[in-house]
Amino acid sequence: MSRYSRHIVLSEIGQAGQDKLSNAKVLVVGAGGLGCPVLQYLTAAGIGTLGIIDHDFVETSNLQRQILFGTSSLGINKAIAAKARLEDLNPTINIQAYPKKLTHLNALSLFEKYDIIVDGTDNFRTRYLINDAVILKSKPVVYGAIYKFEGQVSVFNYQNGPSYRCLFPTPPKDGSVANCSEIGVLGVLPGIIGTMQANEVIKIVLGFDNVLSGKLFCYNSRNSETVMLKISKSESAFEKVRAGRETFKNETSTAICESHIAEISAEMAFQLDNVQFIDLREQDEKPLVAISDCLQIPLDNLEKQLDEIHSEKKIVLFCQTGIRSKKGVTLLQNHNFNNCYSLKDGASAILNYLKISTQ
Amino acid sequence: MDLKIKYFGLLAEITLCNEEVLEFSETTISEVLEVLHNKYPSLRDKDFQVAQDLEIVSKDSIVSATEIALLPPFSGG
Numbered sequence: 001m002s003r004y005s006r007h008i009v010l011s012e013i014g015q016a017g018q019d020k021l022s023n024a025k026v027l028v029v030g031a032g033g034l035g036c037p038v039l040q041y042l043t044a045a046g047i048g049t050l051g052i053i054d055h056d057f058v059e060t061s062n063l064q065r066q067i068l069f070g071t072s073s074l075g076i077n078k079a080i081a082a083k084a085r086l087e088d089l090n091p092t093i094n095i096q097a098y099p100k101k102l103t104h105l106n107a108l109s110l111f112e113k114y115d116i117i118v119d120g121t122d123n124f125r126t127r128y129l130i131n132d133a134v135i136l137k138s139k140p141v142v143y144g145a146i147y148k149f150e151g152q153v154s155v156f157n158y159q160n161g162p163s164y165r166c167l168f169p170t171p172p173k174d175g176s177v178a179n180c181s182e183i184g185v186l187g188v189l190p191g192i193i194g195t196m197q198a199n200e201v202i203k204i205v206l207g208f209d210n211v212l213s214g215k216l217f218c219y220n221s222r223n224s225e226t227v228m229l230k231i232s233k234s235e236s237a238f239e240k241v242r243a244g245r246e247t248f249k250n251e252t253s254t255a256i257c258e259s260h261i262a263e264i265s266a267e268m269a270f271q272l273d274n275v276q277f278i279d280l281r282e283q284d285e286k287p288l289v290a291i292s293d294c295l296q297i298p299l300d301n302l303e304k305q306l307d308e309i310h311s312e313k314k315i316v317l318f319c320q321t322g323i324r325s326k327k328g329v330t331l332l333q334n335h336n337f338n339n340c341y342s343l344k345d346g347a348s349a350i351l352n353y354l355k356i357s358t359q
Numbered sequence: 360m361d362l363k364i365k366y367f368g369l370l371a372e373i374t375l376c377n378e379e380v381l382e383f384s385e386t387t388i389s390e391v392l393e394v395l396h397n398k399y400p401s402l403r404d405k406d407f408q409v410a411q412d413l414e415i416v417s418k419d420s421i422v423s424a425t426e427i428a429l430l431p432p433f434s435g436g
Contacts, residue, residue: 035436119436121436190435190436225377229410
């Protein structure tokens with residue numbers, strides 16, 4: 001029997017429906033708690049082309065819910081680790097991994113290549129970016145979001161239906177919703193919500209009626225309550241996005257509770273897996289820092305020597321005091337290096353750390 | 360008039376309940392919210408939408424249901 005025989009035997013799917021699945025192109029933004037179950041079921045279902053974009057790396061604390069990863073994936077980019085697992089699950093489909101951050105610069109050209117976008121991100125900045133990009137590209141987005149024990153699912157921008165901005169017109173006030181800090185989440189919850197997202201993707205591809213558009217499904221895993229709320233379309237929410245078409249790419253979306261330049265202490269930097277240090281100081285600057293996995297590229301030369309830097313590694317930049325390294329992070333981010341840190345307090349912090357840790 | 364108010368996500372952490380029944384004499388959603396803001400001052404800084412009879416409505420709407428839900432955006436994934 002074929003891989004998809006349990007689908008094909010369903011009169012609602014059949015070979016014709018399975019062919020639709022194998023012709024479908026779906027992009028999953030975020031391979032985390034939501035993205036993992038979405039990807040797992042879409043791969044198993046035989047979605048022909050599956051894109052995965054995620055700039056983050058697998059950490060031990062992800063394994064409680066991000067079911068595509070194991071201890072062997074630690075320190076590996078999530079898009080790449082997910083692709084490796086999914087190719088074992090179903091080698092007959094085409095899986096594209098994009099180990100980078102979704103930005104205003106790359107979103108439109110990436111969305112162009114896919115029929116359906118899945119929002120499995122963990123921050124408002126990217127959720128609004130996805131919303132605006134799917135409107136500009138006329139693609140449906142299957143939305144899922146979670147908070148501790150509760151989840152929301154909907155399909156936006158589908159067949160003239162409402163968008164995310166019709167529900168929540170503008171991003172919440174800075175810091176009003178805890179999301180970056182670890183507030184905790186029940187591990188099984190993204191499994192439930194992400195699986196529902198995968199189900200909506202398959203319904204859209206198969207052309208089923210009753211896609212979850214114009215409705216927000218809310219689930220509470222503690223009391224098993226579900227609520228379905230009706231969402232109306234707001235034409236003005238669409239018009240505002242369309243009016244910004246020309247300037248979309250220039251937007252440097254204000255990050256919400258997310259500092260653009262991540263500073264890291266020497267202690268934390270040495271705990272990172274798969275890390276590349278870069279000393280941005282001039283050759284004659286003292287003190288000398290002799291550590292392994294360290295490139296020496298003065299800040300002025302950084303842009304010319306980008307090909308020496310491995311974008312799949314975590315990059316820790318340091319200088320004398322921590323000012324040039326911030327500039328370096330911005331420069332690398334502009335060249336799509338997505339996991340860069342500026343070392344707090346510069347070279348002396350490294351030497352102090354090494355001194356203490358060897359005592 | 361008795362209104363059942365349902366709280367989602369972090370709003371339920373402020374009110375310390377998922378739902379409660381309160382008596383209101385107010386006529387619009389925003390007037391009801393003003394009463395809730397006074398009862399739970401921390402609600403005032405929070406972003407949320409209001410659903411009436413399971414439908415997201417504007418805060419200027421007239422209260423016409425017996426159940427109102429306050430829904431914050433979730434960002435987690």
